[in-house]
Amino acid sequence: MQAIHVDNADHCQDFCAAVAAPFNPSIRPAAAASRTEACLSEDAPGTHPHHHANSKDIPVKSTRFVLAAFAAVIPMVAMADGALPAFDVAEDLSRFVYDEAPVFEDGMPAYGNAFVTQGYVYPTGTLDGGIEGTLKDGSPAFPDKVIGTWTCDGYYVGNGFRTETGTVVITRQVIVFKDGDILITQGPELAETGVEVVRAVTGGTGDYARAPVEISQTLLGMSDGYGVRLQMRFAGQAAQSAGDVAAPTLAGADAEPSRSDYR
Numbered sequence: 001m002q003a004i005h006v007d008n009a010d011h012c013q014d015f016c017a018a019v020a021a022p023f024n025p026s027i028r029p030a031a032a033a034s035r036t037e038a039c040l041s042e043d044a045p046g047t048h049p050h051h052h053a054n055s056k057d058i059p060v061k062s063t064r065f066v067l068a069a070f071a072a073v074i075p076m077v078a079m080a081d082g083a084l085p086a087f088d089v090a091e092d093l094s095r096f097v098y099d100e101a102p103v104f105e106d107g108m109p110a111y112g113n114a115f116v117t118q119g120y121v122y123p124t125g126t127l128d129g130g131i132e133g134t135l136k137d138g139s140p141a142f143p144d145k146v147i148g149t150w151t152c153d154g155y156y157v158g159n160g161f162r163t164e165t166g167t168v169v170i171t172r173q174v175i176v177f178k179d180g181d182i183l184i185t186q187g188p189e190l191a192e193t194g195v196e197v198v199r200a201v202t203g204g205t206g207d208y209a210r211a212p213v214e215i216s217q218t219l220l221g222m223s224d225g226y227g228v229r230l231q232m233r234f235a236g237q238a239a240q241s242a243g244d245v246a247a248p249t250l251a252g253a254d255a256e257p258s259r260s261d262y263r
Contacts, residue, residue: 082179082181082206082207083181083208083211084123084124085124085233086124086231086232086233086234087122087123087124087147087148087175087231088121088123088124088125088126088127088133088220088229088230088231088232089119089120089121089122089133089150089175089228089229089230089231089232090119090120090122090127090132090133090140090141090227091118091119091134091150091152091226091228091229091230092117092118092119092139093138093225093226093227094137094138095116095117095118095119096115096116096117097115097116097117098113098114098115099113099114099115101113102160104160104161104162108161108162109160109161110156110159110160110161111156111160112155112156112160113155113156113161114153114154114155115153115155115156115169116151116152116153117151117152117153118149118150118151118152119133119134119149119150119152119227120133120134120140120146120148120149120150121146121147121148121149121150121175121177122142122145122146123145123147124231124233126145127220127229127231128220130220130221130223131229132223132229133229134226134227136225146178147177147178148175148176148177148178150174150175151173151175151176152171152172152174153171153172154169154170154171154172155169155170155171156168156169157169157170158191163191164191165191165192166190166191167188167189167190167191167197168189168190168191169188169189170186170187170188170189171186171187171188171189172184172185172186172202173185173186173199177206180205180206181205181207182203182204182205182206182208183201183203183204183208183211184203184204185199185200185201185202185232186199186200186202187199187200187217189217189219190219191219192219193219193220193221194219194220195218195219196217196218197216197217197218198215198217199215199216199217200214200215201213201214211234212234212236213235214234214235215233215234215235216232216233216234216235217230217232218230218231
């Protein structure tokens with residue numbers, strides 16, 4: 001296979017323009033073709049002015065430059081119209097189960113203890129102001145507003161259940177929305193209330209198949225006898241106080257980062 005050589009900085013700029021042509025309607029195909037011919041050559045080894053018999057055909061720096069050029073021109077992919085930019089979660093404490101060991105003297109989970117729990121997903125803002133999303137028996141406080149279910153499993157870290165600051169658990173969360181769409185995230189969860197922590201979006205289906213790679217989680221609170229209250233929002237989406245049952249979607253959001261932006 002013959003090598004592709006980029007002669008100098010000027011030709012590199014032309015090369016970028018040629019690569020960008022398929023994504024830029026302002027560059028006509030003919031112009032893109034002429035630029036490509038001007039800055040790309042396929043000479044045999046030894047005939048190119050910058051070619052040396054013992055050198056590699058494509059230096060590491062050139063390879064990095066070409067990769068950067070492609071990354072710069074690939075258009076961003078927006079999320080589907082039905083995807084929510086943010087939502088709230090209320091844990092059903094009756095569904096919280098942890099392993100029999102390791103535990104502290106009082107029986108609460110210590111470092112390394114595995115657990116699983118579940119809860120309800122609500123439109124963002126539903127749980128603002130300390131509002132509980134479940135009743136004492138674990139049923140949803142606002143059944144008409146529930147838009148999905150939340151399942152969380154993971155391990156206690158730090159000082160286990162006694163952790164007061166920093167990461168208390170490392171978890172995987174699976175959100176199944178009522179329409180069947182699924183969102184999966186993984187990452188740390190903090191012991192402090194009102195502090196955002198970033199989690200990785202590791203999978204999704206339906207409207208969340210092209211979700212951003214990051215989602216922020218904020219612990220709104222945890223009252224005695226109730227589970228945690230959480231608010232989730234995708235990168236670039238401001239937290240909202242929603243009074244309406246119908247949550248806003250990402251349709252029309254400007255420059256929403258997608259999974260491809262981070263690759």
